[in-house]
Amino acid sequence: MKKYIFLLALITISTGLLAQKTTTQKTNSADSLLNAMSGDDANAPVVIFKSSRLILSQTTETVKKHNLNFLVIHRFGDFAGKQGGGQLYYGLDDIADVYIGFEYGVTNNLNIDIGRTTIGGLADLELKYALLHQTRNGSSPVAITLLGEAGVRPYGKYSTFGDRTSYMAQVMIARQFGSALSLQVTPTYVTNSADAPFLPTGAESKYFALLTTARIKLTKHMGFIVDYGHPFSSFRTTANGFHDPLGFGLEMETGGHVFTINVTNARAVDEINYLNNTQSNYSKGQYRIGFTISRMFDFNHK
């Protein structure tokens, strides 16, 4: 008896379902079919930063395949203090450091960079590899990019060629929170083959450092950047006259060009230089205006 009641119930329910289906199924099944076919959009990598360089830090973003990024990074002289002020047009008459370089996308994830900077006449070759991209669906919460730099100072008096070289390795870890805030931390290792150049003997030539940076989106094409670096070096202390590099900047993107205007205490552009030796101090007026111009050329032709 129970069986038949169960059966009857089942028939009633299924008939009811069928009746319902005929009225609503057509649109519903078309909808669900469309949704099922509309795959996962969330796998595309998140664009965390608008450019490959901020103020001090580089970013996890790479130059895409067959694109060439031309960079001019300029730091003026001290804004105030003994070496600045109105007579020197607040540092604009002076050059602290100029970096001219190129970044080329071998693949979307692998870049080769070359450049040259005024301080120490340091010429550098870099390899940059994007190991991991942040995804919208959270399958990868962060982006990780590796950077290796070899620098050589071709001019000046050194006893061996080896003494002219410095190396740097970085692991850049970045994440975009929402659509407005991007953060990056960059554990860094610096090694100078000889005693750190332009510093008294006893300055550690090998040490770890940490860069941290934030970009806050102001408009679609403009962002505010804070960039900070700290070398973990027992020699590079405030007592010995060293100061952690700290920069603030405004980044403007006009499609193809990225222009950053900034203020930093660091004189140097290259990581090796500003981590080795930043002795300029905000409180003494030793901060400067600087800018970065980046221009992207695309060699993909279709």
Place this chain on the structure above:
Amino acid sequence: MKYLSIILLVWLGMGRTGTGLYACKNAKISLYSSAPIEDIKAASTTGASVFNAATGELDFSVATQSFQFPKSLMQEHFNSDYMESDKFPRSTFKGKIEEHIDVTKDGTYPVKATGELTVHGVTQMRTIPGTITVKNGEISMTAEFMVKCADHHIEIPRLVFHNIAESIKINVSATYTAH
């Protein structure tokens, strides 16, 4: 008892077949904009579409991120500046074909689809002309229409390198299989 349940299940299942649904998950959707410096072209080959031959209902959906541009920077700007694909990941069309098409007969049918076109999160009622071709039981569809950036609140920044036209030409082609 067991058999009865199976029969019931089959009966339920039968209700699902014969609804006249046709699906396509590799619809090609391309866009074209003439621009002062260089023309802008992009295409997606992963558009999804469902066509209900019985009712004439026609739906399309395409991911903004799936559009491939010849230049990577253009693609980035398309996603971040114009379409804001993080906020509005998909463009859709939900409509109905006005004419009744006999999908059992081979032929080429000019049709008009009327419905809601949603691009950049803004929905517009549109009537889009197109062509349906039935050949050996295979249904395919093509359409060409213009989308005005202003209609969908797509801002064209004044200070950009890859400037685009105020109207974008869209081409759609889809080949369906019975579902």
